[in-house]
Amino acid sequence: MRNSLHCVALLLALGMLATPAAHAAPTPFDLNLDLPPVIGESTKPPDCTIVYLTTDTSTDDVYAERMMIEPSDNAVPVAGRMPCPARIPPKLADQAMADCEVRAADPKHCVFADMSRGFERERSINNTAENTARCASDTATDIGIACWKSGTLDVCNVGCGQSVAEAVAQARRRCEAKHRQSCPLTGSLPIIAATPAPKQ
Numbered sequence: 386m387r388n389s390l391h392c393v394a395l396l397l398a399l400g401m402l403a404t405p406a407a408h409a410a411p412t413p414f415d416l417n418l419d420l421p422p423v424i425g426e427s428t429k430p431p432d433c434t435i436v437y438l439t440t441d442t443s444t445d446d447v448y449a450e451r452m453m454i455e456p457s458d459n460a461v462p463v464a465g466r467m468p469c470p471a472r473i474p475p476k477l478a479d480q481a482m483a484d485c486e487v488r489a490a491d492p493k494h495c496v497f498a499d500m501s502r503g504f505e506r507e508r509s510i511n512n513t514a515e516n517t518a519r520c521a522s523d524t525a526t527d528i529g530i531a532c533w534k535s536g537t538l539d540v541c542n543v544g545c546g547q548s549v550a551e552a553v554a555q556a557r558r559r560c561e562a563k564h565r566q567s568c569p570l571t572g573s574l575p576i577i578a579a580t581p582a583p584k585q
Contacts, residue, residue, distance in 0.1 A: 430462035433469035434522040436576050437481035437515070438498035438530055438543050441489040442508050445539040447498055447530060448488060449574055450481040469521040478515040498530055499543045502563050505535035517559075520545035520552070522576045531556035532570040540564060549573045 433454040440447050454477075456467040478497075486492035496510045497518035504512050520528040525545035529552030532541035542563055544555025553571045560568035 430465050430467045431522065431577055432456060433467050434577050435469065435473060435477055435519055436528045436574075437478065437519045438528065439481055439485035439518070440496055440498045440539070440541065441485060441494050442496060442538060443489065443491060443494040445537070446488070447539075447541070447572070448481075448485050449528070450484055451576075451578060452477050452480065463523065466523045469523045473516075473519070473521075478519075481515075481519075482510075498541050499559075500540055500563075502565075505538055505540050508538070518543050520576055525552065525576060527552035527573050527575055529553035529556040529571065529573040531560040531568040533560065533564060533566040533568045534570070539570060540566075541570075542568070545576075 433456060435452050435454065437450045437452075438447055439450065454469060457470075460468055462468075482495060482497070485495035489495050494508075496508070497513040497515045499514045499518035501512045501514070520543070525547060527546050527549050529544045529546060529549070530541050531544070531553065532539040534540075540560075542556055542560035544552050544557070544559055546552030546555050552573050556573075557568050557571060560566070
């Protein structure tokens with residue numbers, strides 16, 4: 386399985402122009418080395434993040450789609466996390482599926498990664514569930530997936546947890562209960578992507 390994450394990369398190009406000029410006036414130069422760098426408000430609770438797992442069944446590639454939802458004006462953080470809405474807008478699931486379809490050689494092979502019993506015989510999106518192929522950051526920190534092999538096809542289910550181990554265990558329990566198979570193929574990722582530390 387391969388994880389494909391949508392990331393926004395900010396590239397900072399620091400260019401120094403050194404153009405000699407005859408009789409140029411001196412340029413003021415002050416690095417402000419006595420001032421600490423401004424990093425931002427690190428104590429602010431992160432916005433609600435929803436992660437969907439979709440699968441290209443022709444290649445068994447699994448895609449993780451992170452989407453942030455801005456909190457309502459009167460939302461109050463719980464345990465340091467902003468709450469997710471009680472009802473997730475259907476357009477988020479549609480977007481996750483559309484992004485899978487863009488990557489797949491054949492869009493018809495894209496399904497949600499939480500699969501029903503008998504999926505190996507009926508490989509259609511109607512035999513998967515979008516609401517159980519996602520995890521939300523206000524109730525979990527990690528999303529996990531567990532699968533078994535039916536020939537060349539990975540048949541999978543998704544789980545949410547407060548740790549990698551819990552997310553994978555939930556996914557494995559769900560997979561084994563639904564399919565009555567051992568589900569040894571597993572993976573996970575954090576729901577909220579780690580923010581790279583600023584360069585010093």
